[in-house]
Each structure stands twice: as C-alpha cells, then as structure tokens.
Amino acid sequence: MKRAPLEAPRLVLGVASLALPVRATRDRQLEIANRFEESESLAVALVKGVAAGAEAVLAPPTQDVHDALAELPKPLPILARVPHLWPSDDLLWEPALFFDPGEDNGANGWDAKRAGAAAMNLLPMGLAGDLASRVLPRIEREALQFNAKALRGIVISSVVTDLALAANQPRFIDRLIRFARQRRWLVGVETRNLGHLLTRLGAWGVAPDMVFGPVNPRGVGMMPDSQSVLTAMASSQIKVIATELRAGGMIALHEGAEWARRHGAWGVCAELVDMDDVPKELKSLVVRPAA
C-alpha cells in the first residue's frame, strides 16, 4: 500500500526537557525529571498526549524514551530529535560532533553495518570530513533506534543546525533533506537562532519540511531579536513549529501557543516541562477545524 505523504504537524509534544537543560527553573526541571522517572509514567503521558491531539512526539533517542515507548502496545508517531548530544560532553576539549560514540569499532572510524547500507555512499569520516558525512550516519543510526512504524521523520538538533548556519553551509541542509526524503521521512531542523536561519534558508534556496525555533510574546530566545524573527517568519514559506512557548515560564502555555500561531507559526511544540496536566493542556492547544 502506498504511504500517504506526511505533513508537518500542527501540534507536537516535546520530551527533550527530560534529558537536556532548557529555559525553565532548575526546580521545575528536577520536578519533571522526578515525575517521569518511571518509564510507565512517561509512557502514560506520551500516549495520553497523542490521544489528546499531539500529532507527533519530538523525542531524543535516550534510554528513558526508548523504555517508555517499549511499554506501549502500539507505536506512537515519532519525530526523532537527532543527533543526541549529552550535556556532560562539555568536559571534552574537542568540539561537539568531533567524536561519534557509535564509530569506535571500525578500522578507520567507520562501521558500515551500524551506519546502514544507505549511508555507504558516504566516505569514511577520516577521509571526507564535511559536516554531512560526519553527521548523517549518526543521525540514521539514532533514528533507526525507533520503531520503523512509529518514525515519521527526523528533526536535526540545534547544535548541528546552528553550526551549519554559522559556517554558512547550505549544502549540509540540502544533503540532509535528500537523505530524509529518500527514506520518506519528514525532515525538520531545530534552531536557537530562528531569525538568522529563516533568512539564510531563503537566501540558500533550500527548504526543510519544518523549522523548530523559539517564538513567544516575550521574545525570549528569539534571535537575533524578536522583530527580526517575526519579519523572517512573515517573509518565509517554511513552516515554523514554535518552541519555548512559555518564555521560560513567564506566560501560560495556551497564551504562548495562541500568540505564536497568530504570528505565523504553522504549529507549536509543547515541552513536558511546560505542562502540569499533559493531556488537558495539549487538548486545549488543538486547532479545531472551522465549522
């Protein structure tokens, strides 16, 4: 049966706040980490979130997430946030992405089996050092840790996106898009610099299916500044999924989501750390079709 083309989701449940520092108070992060310590608790939140109207779960490939998903009898729609970089890597002198934790067995840092047959057209990292060759095997490996039936697409984590942005590398985004589309995955990019990225994507002439970035009424995390982000959103054709809706906890979730949509966001991504009652609050964010 031919698979219907996927569309960028309007409402996403994000779970990255379980593993990564986010713009919320430390007490709040610790509270959420404690609440979802048991995989059953996280599994219930995820399945209820999807039942309430989340069209996808934006999930890093961490053991907590895999354990929670394994509790469920049916797959949930997943957008894999990859590659996953651990906060504790900041002890390393070398830059993020310099090492690939999955490539320690290959003769020259290359393990074709793990990288996947489809990645064989890429040169070994030691020989071809461009960003795409370095990152795509890891992205594929981490994405394929999710159930193939569940995986709707990939969202490239901001560390990689913003590196390509700063290095002015349209080729990376272009290769990423082709890589994902060959696998019939949606392809999104996460950024902490939404205004800069939308402007560059327009100039580069490349268009991922969606861009995840901060949009909120307080302008928190909107780079280079809030007005530039709004201007870039207004002039870009690329679908923006708004993140950081609560502006670091300063405003209500529904207020942030409504504001982001009113200012041109295609969809919104509510993080676990943003919600006390996941199904109830997600349900309030579902866009109802006009009667």
Place this chain on the structure above:
Amino acid sequence: MALPTTAMAENREQHPAEPAARDRVVVAGLGRAGLDYACAFAMHSGAEVVGFVEPRGDLRRFVRGVGFAAPMEASLGRWLEKRAADTLIVCSPAAEAADLVERGVHAGLAVLVHGLASMPRETADRIEAAMASSGRPVAAGAAVLFQPTFARARRTGALSAEHVQQVRASASVSRVFSPLAQPSRDVLDFLLADLLLLLDASFGPIVSVAAKGQRLYGDWLDECQTDARFASGLTAKVEASWSVPDYPGTAMVIEGSGPEGRIIVSDDALEMDMASLQGRVVAASEPTLARFEGGDSPTVVEGWQRMLAGDPVCAEALSAARALRVARVLDTVRQSVAADGSEREVVS
C-alpha cells in the same frame, strides 16, 4: 504583521550601531570553546572571522569540514607572516596560551583570552606580563560575567560588600561519573573558577583562602569547600561540587545577608529582600546581550564588540586583571587543599 507587544519590546536588548570597519578576528585553538567563538563571531555583523590557528591537524580538518573557509595555520607566526588581523581570540589549552598571547601582543593585535581564570599560575603570570606591554585592548572572556541575574544583582549594588556581611556561594553540576573527568579537568577549573569570578566581581579581590577538597572517584578533586576572605574584610563560604545528581547544567547560587536584609541570586532568579532593595526577577525576563545563541561565547563576543566601542560595563565584565587574580586564588586553593585546609594568603 503585528508589532511586538510592550512586554516583548521590554525584553529586547538595544544594540549599538555597527562600527564602520569590521573587526578582523583570528581564532586560536579549535576545541569546543574555539569553535563556539568562531560561530559567534561569524554571526556578528561587526566582526569577520579571517583565520584560524590550531596545531592539531585533526581539529583543523574538522573545522574545515564543518565549512569554515578562512585560512588556517598550525601556528600564529605562520598565519601572521601572510595576513593581517585586528583581534586574536585565544581558546587554546593553557600550555599553548601564553605563547599565543605573547605573539599576538607582539604583533599589535587586540587579545581576548578564554578561560584565563582557570589557567595555571605560571601561565597566568606570563600572560599578565605580555598584556601589560600591550597598547591594544586585552580581555578575558567568561560567559558567567554576562549571566543576566548575577549582572543585575551587581548592577543594583545588592550583591556588594556595602550591603551584605555574610556570604555563602555554591556551584553544582552532575559530572562526577563522566569518563571524561581527569586530572587536567577537575571541579576547580570546571566550576569553582566561574564562581570565584562572580565573587570577585561582586565583593572585590580575595586575599586568603582555607580549602578542603574531596576526591571521590579518581585522582582529581570532585568537591571543594573554601573559606574565602576578601580585601574588604568580608568572608564567604564557597562550595563547588560536580557530584550532584540530576544537574545536567551548572547551578550557581550566591546568598548574602546583612543588617539591611537578604539577597539570593542564582542563574534562575534574583530575590532581594532588603530595606532599600526589594524584588524578584527570573532569568528569562532579563534582556540578553547576545544576537546569536550557541555555547557560552555569544554574550562574550557581543561584550567584546561593545568594549571595543567604548562600553565601560562590558570592559569591566571582560577584565583580564580580575581573571588573573582569580587564577591566583585558584592556585592558592589548590595549595590549601594540599596542606589539609590550612589558611593561605593569595600572593599577587
């Protein structure tokens, strides 16, 4: 399209006009910090990354592969033989940093050194001597001095020797089980240096310390408790630990109390309960200096550009003299730990 709300406009930092000529920047040291600086300068409209210096071929290849096209050399000397620059950013390991600073100063470059406060005393001494002979701007980059709640606490004067008589400070993060922990990267240079920078910026120079340290899982320090005495006579209890579970990011807290009342400031929020200073602000509500987000460097880069334009607040935050003082305090803390907690004077 609607204009930003009043709330959004309040959150927005007012950026100064761009300088007529862009600052031509060479980044030396292409580790994690160096690449962060390269990204932040590349995205800054007042600067241009014109080159890189890195002795390790694998790191040069990595950065080239990422897409940075500016000329790269293994040494600053070779780079400068062929090209010109205005600013040198030193992000190299301490063992290479002093040579780079000396060479950069000799070539007439403005110099910004990353991580100066945690460098060994001998390196700090050489860098200080080199900087003293420079006629161009010199600075030490530390993002913690641009952290908005601590910056506001200093700006209001609440976090100062005038308003508090007792101080407790702590820095925590979860790193102790990391296989990456090693003698050259312990809790002192990873965590305590930043906290000491904040304390120096708030209360002035530390003149003596008595410190104890614990090695929990290896040959390096995982926890440290320090009693610090400032030149003003103020004393502080300072704790640093990277053995705190569930803290993926660093948490810093400074609490002060005095006859006027109490202040507590962390990277989350600032609370002042004093007769003359009242209020609570959260970090997200504070305007940010940065125009790009990624790593620790964007605020430092914006601060550097403003310092070159004559901004005294940014110049103060980037004070090399403070970073050098803290490097000596850190060295004294290590001596005190080795002497089982006996009090040691900080020799300047």
